[in-house]
Amino acid sequence: MSEYEKPLPVLEGFSADFYGFCKQGELRFQRCSECQAWRHVPRELCAECGSWDWEWALSSGKGEVFTFTVVGRALHPAFAEDGPYAVTVVQMDEGVRVLSKVQGVSPEELAIGMRVEVGFEAVTDAIHLPIFNRVSA
Amino acid sequence: MKEACIVGIGETDYCRKPGSGLSQLGVQLQASARAIGEAGLKASEIDGIMPFPNLGRAEEIAANLGCENLRYAATIHMGGAAPAASLQSAAAAVNSGMANYVLLPAGWNGYSGARVRQTVSQDVSSIPGGAIARDYYLPFGFTAPPQWYSVMARRHMHEFGTRSEQLGAIALTMRKHAQLNPKAVMHGKPMTMDDYLASPMLADPYRFFDCCLETDGGAAVVVTSAERARDLPTRPVRILAAACGQPYPADEITNRRDIFKTGLTIAAPEAFGKAGLTPSDADFAMIYDCFTFEVLQQLEEAGFCQRGEGGSFVEGGRIELGGELPVNTHGGLLSEAHVLGMSHIVEAVRQLRGGLGERQVKDAQVGVVTGWGDFGDGSIALLAR
Numbered sequence: 001m002s003e004y005e006k007p008l009p010v011l012e013g014f015s016a017d018f019y020g021f022c023k024q025g026e027l028r029f030q031r032c033s034e035c036q037a038w039r040h041v042p043r044e045l046c047a048e049c050g051s052w053d054w055e056w057a058l059s060s061g062k063g064e065v066f067t068f069t070v071v072g073r074a075l076h077p078a079f080a081e082d083g084p085y086a087v088t089v090v091q092m093d094e095g096v097r098v099l100s101k102v103q104g105v106s107p108e109e110l111a112i113g114m115r116v117e118v119g120f121e122a123v124t125d126a127i128h129l130p131i132f133n134r135v136s137a
Numbered sequence: 138m139k140e141a142c143i144v145g146i147g148e149t150d151y152c153r154k155p156g157s158g159l160s161q162l163g164v165q166l167q168a169s170a171r172a173i174g175e176a177g178l179k180a181s182e183i184d185g186i187m188p189f190p191n192l193g194r195a196e197e198i199a200a201n202l203g204c205e206n207l208r209y210a211a212t213i214h215m216g217g218a219a220p221a222a223s224l225q226s227a228a229a230a231v232n233s234g235m236a237n238y239v240l241l242p243a244g245w246n247g248y249s250g251a252r253v254r255q256t257v258s259q260d261v262s263s264i265p266g267g268a269i270a271r272d273y274y275l276p277f278g279f280t281a282p283p284q285w286y287s288v289m290a291r292r293h294m295h296e297f298g299t300r301s302e303q304l305g306a307i308a309l310t311m312r313k314h315a316q317l318n319p320k321a322v323m324h325g326k327p328m329t330m331d332d333y334l335a336s337p338m339l340a341d342p343y344r345f346f347d348c349c350l351e352t353d354g355g356a357a358v359v360v361t362s363a364e365r366a367r368d369l370p371t372r373p374v375r376i377l378a379a380a381c382g383q384p385y386p387a388d389e390i391t392n393r394r395d396i397f398k399t400g401l402t403i404a405a406p407e408a409f410g411k412a413g414l415t416p417s418d419a420d421f422a423m424i425y426d427c428f429t430f431e432v433l434q435q436l437e438e439a440g441f442c443q444r445g446e447g448g449s450f451v452e453g454g455r456i457e458l459g460g461e462l463p464v465n466t467h468g469g470l471l472s473e474a475h476v477l478g479m480s481h482i483v484e485a486v487r488q489l490r491g492g493l494g495e496r497q498v499k500d501a502q503v504g505v506v507t508g509w510g511d512f513g514d515g516s517i518a519l520l521a522r
Contacts, residue, residue, distance in 0.1 A: 007258065007275035015272040041269050041389055067292040067396075072338035073345075075254040075281035084338070087279045089288055089391045097391040101277050107341070112295050129276055 004124050006078040011126065014042030017056060022128045027118045029096050031057035040096040061118035062135070063092040070107040086110050090132055102132045141228035142366040142373035143520070145176025145359035146483045149244065151322055151474030156249025157353035164244040164355035165193055166201050168479075172357040173202070177370040178238055183359070185209035185236030187223040189243040189477055190216060191263050198242060209236035216264060216510025217425050218381060218400060219243075220478040221518045224506075225379035227360040237361060243479035244355020252351055254281045264511045266388035273389075283348050283428055285390055285512065287340040290430035292396055294342060297445035301342060304429040305333040306451045307464075308346045308471055311426060313457060315468030317496040322352055323472040347429040349470035356479035358486065372522070374486045377503070378411035379518035380404040390512050397434065397444060400515025401507060405439040408517045416440045419519075420501045421488055422462055423481035425509040426469040435507050436464075439517060463498050478508045482518070489522040 009015050014030075021028040029040045034051035045052045068088040074080045086107045091097050102116055116132040123129055147168045149157065157164050173180055180203040186195040187210070195210030209230050213222040220243055227239040251259060258280045261267030270279075279285065293299050312328040315321035328346065336345035366373035382403030384393060409415055416439060424439075426432045433447035441462060442450040450456075456464040467473045467484040474480065485504040487493055498504075501522070508516035 006278075007271070007280070009272035009276055010268075018272075040392060041273055047386075066391075067288040067295070069284055069287040069291060069343075070338065070341035071278060071284055072341065074278065075284070075339075076258050076275070076278065079278045079280070082278065084341075085278055087277055087284060087288075099274055099277055099279055099391050112292075123276075127276075 006123070007076070008124065008127050018042060019127055021056060022120055022130050023126065025120055027059040027061050027130050028056040029059055029094065030054045038094040038096045040098055059118070060093050063090045063116055065089070065102065065110065065112050065114040065116060066091040066097055067112060068110055088132065090116055098130065100131055102134060105134050139232040140363040141231050141360055141376045142363050143358050143376065143482070143486050144361050144366050144369045144371050144373050145172040145178065146357070146486050147171025147173070147175060148320070148356045148480065148483060149354045151320055151352050151354035151476070153248045153322060153352055157246055161245050161250060162193055162197060162201070164246065164353065165198065165242040165357065168244055168355035168357040169198065169202060169240055169242045172359050173240065175371060176359045178359065180204050181206055183207070183238050183240045185227065185230055185239030187227060187239060187241050188212050190214045190219055192245055193242065209239065213381065214265065215381060215400070215508065215514035215516060217427060217478045218508035218510035218514040218516040220482055221379060221506050221508035222381035222516035224360065224376055224482070224518045225381060225516070228376045228379060231360060231362045237365060239360045240357060241360065241479065242355065242357040243477040245477070246353040247351045247475050248353050250353070254351065257281065266512050269389050283343045284340040286428055286431060287343045288390070289396055289434065290342050293430065293434070297448065299433070299448040301334065302330065303433070303448035303451055304342065304347055305330050307426070307429040307432045307456070308333050310451070310457050311465055311469045311471035314466050314496070315472035317458070318467050318473060321468040321473040322350055323468060343428055343430070349427050349475050350472070352474040354474050354476050356476045356483050358479065358482055372490050374489045375521045377414070377519040377521050378408040379516070380407040380411070381514070381516035384513040387512060387514060397438070399434070399438055399509070399513035401435050401509070401517060402438045402515070404515050404517045408519055409440070412519045414503065414519060416505070418503050419462065419505045420503055421466060421485070421498045422464050422505040422507070423485045424464050424507050425478050425481060426465055426471050427509060429471070431509050432464065435509060435515070438515070439505065439507060458496065458498065466496050466498060481506050485520050489520055491522070
């Protein structure tokens with residue numbers, strides 16, 4: 001694998017767990033064991049009910065495009081060759097939203113409401129980013 | 138209720154090439170010295186300093202200026218919402234006796250130094266949600282403010298039918314106002330809707346001309362009690378009320394139940410309520426214009442129009458000088474310079490003192506200043522002559 005120059009998450013604390021599951025091909029979010037509320041990004045306790053009990057619950061991996069932007073001119077040097085590229089907020093069927101990208105869909109085709117499903121892109125040995133693919137109707 | 142006043146304002150020149158020729162601290166010190174001098178004060182009388190987040194420390198500002206009696210030093214960590222939010226805390230400080238004269242400095246070399254666009258990706262600790270951005274945003278190329286906020290603008294367009302030409306109307310208004318302000322970096326550079334629409338997409342729906350300038354410069358104001366203000370040479374501008382607030386969650390943009398509810402949604406009713414005023418009482422508004430949509434969004438959340446109506450509100454000259462609610466008569470961050478919101482306060486003070494010539498809002502009695510920062514923190518100050 002050639003040197004990967006884009007920013008990477010720091011594998012500490014909850015982020016180590018989240019991306020650890022991604023490396024295994026699983027999209028998991030925290031879910032409160034008390035009130036069953038899903039949450040993302042990871043937090044120490046449930047802001048809905050105050051419970052400290054939670055698990056890394058497996059997501060259905062399915063959701064829809066909530067909003068997006070198309071970056072025409074990258075403002076970080078590592079993405080300078082990527083433009084135009086879309087960044088997408090996906091609303092998971094569980095209710096949480098996750099920032100990611102939809103691959104295989106041109107920025108012109110991308111639309112709010114589009115159904116998508118998670119996949120994983122191995123950008124380094126340790127980091128597999130959760131990305132999304134269009135679900136054909 | 139005891140009132141506080143703004144009694145001194147100061148600015149540096151605003152520029153891009155070749156740069157300010159001063160350090161980041163230097164531009165703030167120059168603006169501060171001018172504000173203190175205008176207020177008829179000596180640096181040794183400044184006993185409160187509220188530095189802008191991450192751009193300077195009270196200790197070094199005091200040591201350079203000669204503020205040898207510093208008692209009160211505090212920073213409101215709200216990015217561009219800090220200046221208007223600091224008016225609230227400064228007013229409380231002078232009215233409770235924690236300080237007599239509070240200096241609010243801001244400034245940077247946003248052009249010749251580290252570019253504004255790169256600040257967070259170079260130092261994630263510079264904003265409260267920095268570690269979240271590092272682990273969950275940056276890996277996907279979601280690295281800078283125009284990208285973060287553009288997803289809100291996109292959603293607004295989706296839900297309310299807001300159009301690019303309406304964002305353009307905001308950009309054009311700021312540019313038009315800048316033609317009346319010789320200090321503005323875009324003075325002498327008018328813009329048409331065709332120019333706007335032809336500018337390249339930076340983060341769709343944000344075009345190049347939807348985005349604020351990157352400039353060098355500093356601005357500062359001095360706050361004191363109404364009682365002390367009476368003994369000073371400038372015409373005091375009263376702080377009727379000021380408030381600040383945060384979106385929820387404030388450190389993460391995407392998982393807000395209501396994506397349009399920002400800090401200003403909480404702050405605006407508080408400020409208007411305390412002042413006993415409504416948005417229709419405002420003769421002008423200085424709205425933190427990091428990007429065009431943020432102006433539209435804040436006009437809605439501050440209550441100048443209903444949510445979803447911002448697009449039509451900004452059309453037809455309503456926010457231009459001579460219109461119902463002139464916005465950013467100095468040209469704002471979009472066409473004057475990016476002075477982190479402090480120049481919005483300075484311009485509001487000028488308008489309320491009067492005598493601005495063709496840039497003067499006729500019979501200006503009450504003005505609103507807002508701030509926007511980080512992932513949607515908000516602040517508002519209601520000022521009066």
